[in-house]
Amino acid sequence: MSIRNRWLMISVGLGILLNPLNSSMVSVAIPRLQHVFQLDYTVVSWIIFSFYIASAIAQPIMGKASDLFGRRRIFLSGLVVSFVASLLAPLSLNFGWLIVFRIVQSIGTSMMVAVGMAIVRIHIREKQATALSVLSIFLSGAAAIGPFIGGVIIHWWGWPAIFLVNIPFVVTSFLLAWRHIPNDVPSMTSVARNMSFRRWSDWIDAPGVLLFTVGLVALLVGLLSAKSSGQISFSNVIVGLIGFVGLAAFVRHELKAKAPFFPLRTFAKYPAMTWVNVEFMVVNLLFYSLFFGLPSYLQIVRHVSEFHTGMLMLSLGLCSLVASPMAGRWIDKSGPRPALLMSGVLMTFGSVWIVIMSLDQTSPVISVCVALAAFGISNGLNSVAMQAALFQSSPKEIIGVASGIFNTSRYLGTILSSLLISSVMGDNFSFEGFRVLGIILTLISLSLVFVNWRHKESGQLHES
Known part of the structure; x- marks a missing residue:
């Protein structure tokens, strides 16, 4: 890969990592936000809901917008929007304004995610698969270390720092992107300017x-x-x-709709692909219930500091990163179903461990690493296996649409995880509430094990 392409990779990577980084850092900040704004978990959980709802809407729209305005322009605009949101969020007068800036931040970071992969596909011709895998490392790595970074900077500088930490990434990415991302040719900006409001409305649905x-x-x-x-x-x-x-x-x-925002007709036409998305949504429900629930449990119930919470959560991300490349080799040989079955078994074990851990209120805090490791390895397996299952179940001619639906399934699973935590915990986290959460996760993960066992035995993808 040429030096120019390497700099292009770095400029895009520094931009797209902002979305997973900001979605994951907040998991450690929730107890601090509850204390600062004097709110219960149910209200504060909108800091999670707002980000993922905005991302689910913004990414497909910005992907379309890039066809008209150019991918370089959308990418640079996303960096500017993220910079403004990161500066203003710490100045929020109340929690309502913080949610507003959080939504703006989600839109800005989604603009970069929506076009980052496309920029690499278009402008890097040599070793393209390697380039895309490097971008995936930026995305998964940022999500993995987000709680650790969040825990450290909140411990030393308070919750505003989880927004201000974006600024060095934004500035560096902007300077590099301005220099190394080529202009789009041809540009369709003139077409966009001549579009009527009604046509705009139909175009974005x-x-x-x-x-x-x-x-x-x-x-x-x-x-x-x-x-x-x-x-x-x-x-x-x-x-x-x-x-x-x-x-x-x-x-x-x-x-x-002729150009639907979310192509529901595709689900009816390809039932195997539909099941993959349902399963992916459930997998993310399980993973993010632990991802967002455990830091609050550690800080509120077990009185662990943000710094040490971030250190403990690092085991989740590291196990996920280590498991992903190993999963790739396994799936190449055996297909996705054995890996998905093992993932379900690991999540079941981790969920049962949560129940056991919450029964003994004097258990060492370090014991949570057992559940974190189980969920981390399962996430590494799922990140590769679910993508492979999607490719198996989706016809080549609709793989772009299928990928968009796949990402939406991830966001819906994350939103459902926050809803589950809020419903179980209510106003306060407790040993009892965390035990109930563990029992629910155990039942859900057992159902995944059963389904994937059936599929492994039959040797076929599920078809409704």
Whole structure:
């Protein structure tokens, strides 16, 4: 690979790592935010919901926008948006403003993720597979070490530092990208300028985006408000119903839309691919329930500092990074199903360990590393095996659409994990709540083991 291409890789890598880094650092910051803003976990969990909802919406839209405005322009604009959000978030007057800047940050970082891979595919012709694998390391590595970085900087400099730490990455990436990312040729900016508002709306499927956002947010507000207050009020029911109606209208609209935001018709046409996405959503529900739940448990219930929480969480990321390349070689020989079966077994073991650990309130804190290692290895297996299963189940002509749906499944699983934690824990984390969470995760992971065992025995992907 030439020196120029290496610098291009670095400039893109430093940009795309901001999305997983910021989504993972916050896992250690939640107890501190609860204390600073005097809020319960249910309310503070919107720091997670808002980021993933915005990412799920922004990434496909920005991918489309890059076709009109150019990938270089979208990438550089994303860096500017991320810079502004990172500067303003620490100045938030209240939690509401912090959520606003968190959403802006999610949009900015999503702009880079949406076009980063495409920039490498277009401009790096030699050893392209190696280049894409390096970008994957930027993404997975940032997610893996995010809790560790978050724990260290919060311990020494407070929660605003998890936003300010982005600035060196943003500035470096911008300077390198400005110099090393070539201009897009040909540019379709003139076409974009001549588009009418109605054509813009149809092009991005604005009605679909609006229905999805309103429906999902209203449903989450209704469910979380009922849990937070401890009772189901008339207003909770109304908001929840608005959410259900909005999502139902979204499904109906997407089935009829010519250029849908979320191509639901693809699910009906390819049931095997549909199951892969459902399984991927469940896998992320399991993983992120531990990822976001354990740091709060350690700090609130076991009184572990942010610094030591970050150190403990590092075992999760390291095990995941070590397992991924080993999983690749295994899957090349045996296919994805054996690895997915082993992943389910590991998550079941880790979930059972959570239950055992919460039964003994005097157990050493270091014992959480057993569950973290089990979930970390399983995540390394899943990151490769689920992608391989997607490629097996998706026709080549729709692999781009399939990849977009696949990423959305990840975000939905993450959102569901936060909803599960909020529903189980309520206002306060406790040994009992963490035990219930462990039991639920055990039941879900056992179901995955059963399904993958059936598939392994039959030697076929699931088809509905």
